[in-house]
Amino acid sequence: MVKSSHSIEKRILSIILMALFSGCFIFAQKEGKPLVLQEMTWTDVRDYLKTSDMVIIPIGATEQHGPHLPLGTDYYEAMGMSKKISARTGVVVAPVILAGYSVYHSGFHGTLSLKPETLEQVLFETAEMLIKYGFRRFMFFNYHGGNRVAESKVIHRINHTTEAVAVAIGIGAPFKRSEEKIEGVLDDQHAGIYETSIMLYLKPELVKMERAKKPEFNLTPRMRELYMLSEENPGLMAVLNSLKGVPVETKKGGASHEISSNGIWSSGDPKRATKERGERIVKNMVDGAVKFIEVWKKAEK
Numbered sequence: 001m002v003k004s005s006h007s008i009e010k011r012i013l014s015i016i017l018m019a020l021f022s023g024c025f026i027f028a029q030k031e032g033k034p035l036v037l038q039e040m041t042w043t044d045v046r047d048y049l050k051t052s053d054m055v056i057i058p059i060g061a062t063e064q065h066g067p068h069l070p071l072g073t074d075y076y077e078a079m080g081m082s083k084k085i086s087a088r089t090g091v092v093v094a095p096v097i098l099a100g101y102s103v104y105h106s107g108f109h110g111t112l113s114l115k116p117e118t119l120e121q122v123l124f125e126t127a128e129m130l131i132k133y134g135f136r137r138f139m140f141f142n143y144h145g146g147n148r149v150a151e152s153k154v155i156h157r158i159n160h161t162t163e164a165v166a167v168a169i170g171i172g173a174p175f176k177r178s179e180e181k182i183e184g185v186l187d188d189q190h191a192g193i194y195e196t197s198i199m200l201y202l203k204p205e206l207v208k209m210e211r212a213k214k215p216e217f218n219l220t221p222r223m224r225e226l227y228m229l230s231e232e233n234p235g236l237m238a239v240l241n242s243l244k245g246v247p248v249e250t251k252k253g254g255a256s257h258e259i260s261s262n263g264i265w266s267s268g269d270p271k272r273a274t275k276e277r278g279e280r281i282v283k284n285m286v287d288g289a290v291k292f293i294e295v296w297k298k299a300e301k
């Protein structure tokens with residue numbers, strides 16, 4: 001009896017070890033070098049297409065991110081995470097555009113913006129070129145909320161008018177896991193603790209921490225009333241959110257410089273940002289996308 005229960009335990013242990021080992025194998029692929037289209041030759045691309053038809057297109061923005069983060073923050077985030085995904089999956093990254101839809105941030109200097117239809121058109125024409133060479137599986141890694149509409153439209157257009165398939169793997173990904181909460185902070189949407197942490201991890205040389213400062217908020221009376229009423233009627237948050245992050249011309253008082261004194265949208269202090277938190281946020285995003293890509297590769301070999 002003792003002997004047989006030992007052998008059962010041994011078998012169970014070996015099954016657990018095998019499961020753990022194969023699980024680790026999936027998630028701990030060797031991190032190679034990222035493949036970036038602009039750094040490849042045309043023969044490299046031809047040879048790559050003999051082994052894969054996948055491509056990642058990062059979409060970011062060039063827009064103000066408070067007095068302490070660079071205008072290119074969303075681009076560096078989208079590009080930085082796309083490169084990490086590429087290094088672990090071998091999928092090529094093809095950056096095509098540095099600006100996004102950000103006109104509601106243009107009260108602060110240096111912000112660039114393209115209309116959603118322009119952005120969609122540029123992304124679609126670029127995809128058409130890639131389709132010509134044999135790319136068939138498109139993944140858009142967007143890291144700017146203002147681009148969500150253009151991203152959805154280009155994905156729909158690729159899926160409905162070409163042979164290729166397109167999906168979102170960034171903030172619009174259906175498999176995206178929620179970020180860790182920050183204690184005592186209700187809202188941290190833009191250039192706050194999350195984004196400062198990510199940049200401290202990805203591009204610390206561009207972060208001017210000594211300038212990071214909690215903003216003064218200026219919500220209109222209409223916004224304040226909706227906010228109060230939303231405590232009992234959460235559905236009203238959708239109305240409140242549609243008033244914020246809109247161009248100054250709409251006269252809703254919701255442009256970035258009307259709401260925030262320095263361009264940061266956070267109820268927390270950006271000085272609480274840490275490189276370690278940034279690393280965890282990036283790892284969460286990258287792990288989700290890597291897992292998705294590996295499963296998709298197997299599903300459609």
Ligand SMILES: [Zn+2]
Nearest residue numbers: 073074191195
């Ligand atoms: Zn951002």
